[in-house]
Amino acid sequence: xQEVTQIPAALSVPEGENLVLNCSFTDSAIYNLQWFRQDPGxxxxxxxxxxSSQREQTSGRLNASLDKSSGRSTLYIAASQPGDSAxxxxxxxxxGGGADGLTFGKxxxxxxxx
Amino acid sequence: xxxxxxxxxxxxxxxGTSVKIECRSLDxxxxxxFWYRQFPKQSLMLMATSNEGSKxxxxxxxxxxKFLINHASLTLSTLTVxxxxxxxxxFYICSARGVVQGGQGDEQYFGPGTRLTxx
Numbered sequence: 001x002q003e004v005t006q007i008p009a010a011l012s013v014p015e016g017e018n019l020v021l022n023c024s025f026t027d028s029a030i031y032n033l034q035w036f037r038q039d040p041g042x043x044x045x046x047x048x049x050x051x052s053s054q055r056e057q058t059s060g061r062l063n064a065s066l067d068k069s070s071g072r073s074t075l076y077i078a079a080s081q082p083g084d085s086a087x088x089x090x091x092x093x094x095x096g097g098g099a100d101g102l103t104f105g106k107x108x109x110x111x112x113x114x
Numbered sequence: 115x116x117x118x119x120x121x122x123x124x125x126x127x128x129x130g131t132s133v134k135i136e137c138r139s140l141d142x143x144x145x146x147x148f149w150y151r152q153f154p155k156q157s158l159m160l161m162a163t164s165n166e167g168s169k170x171x172x173x174x175x176x177x178x179x180k181f182l183i184n185h186a187s188l189t190l191s192t193l194t195v196x197x198x199x200x201x202x203x204x205f206y207i208c209s210a211r212g213v214v215q216g217g218q219g220d221e222q223y224f225g226p227g228t229r230l231t232x233x
Binding site: 036 | 156
């Protein structure tokens with residue numbers, strides 16, 4: 001059974017710093033990996049999707065990498081801003097003929113101090 | 115594109131009553147829809163997978179008679195929590211999978227969620 005772990009569980013840094021969030025998964029046979037952002041009491045916002053054949057994806061100040069063979073992904077946030085404060089979730093899709101849902105990590109709760 | 119809506123966004127009901135939550139893909143056809151549940155400070159957990167025109171597939175530990183899922187069309191799935199109890203209070207989020215123009219492939223697109231409180 002696929003398991004997704006995110007480290008750290010919580011992180012608080014001053015504004016302007018670059019930071020890295022980590023995600024690992026136990027079964028490397030994935031189709032894709034997604035990073036989401038969740039604000040308190042809200043739904044999910046998809047940030048980046050990396051297909052299993054890709055090594056990284058970039059969107060603005062965000063860069064996500066994927067090392068499928070080692071079961072790891074990182075989300076790099078450059079020049080952090082207070083508005084980046086949220087919970088960041090990593091999720092993998094293991095396929096199953098397209099009928100399986102995503103397996104989520106427990107998230108990293110990020111606070112950017114002004 | 116790729117917008118998924120949920121209705122209602124928030125609902126409070128009394129113990130023993132049933133609550134229906136709708137999930138709609140507004141601008142694409144969803145081959146599959148998924149229902150997740152999130153308890154406070156926990157991650158999302160998949161409850162069931164819903165395919166249009168067929169029975170839903172439930173994850174282990176999820177009672178199919180309690181959480182009724184109907185996927186009537188390629189744009190609508192409903193989750194009915196029957197005989198709700200306080201322990202069913204949670205944040206329910208749906209997602210829809212489909213090929214969307216400009217997307218990277220067979221992505222999942224998430225609804226905004228429904229906060230259910232059972233008193």
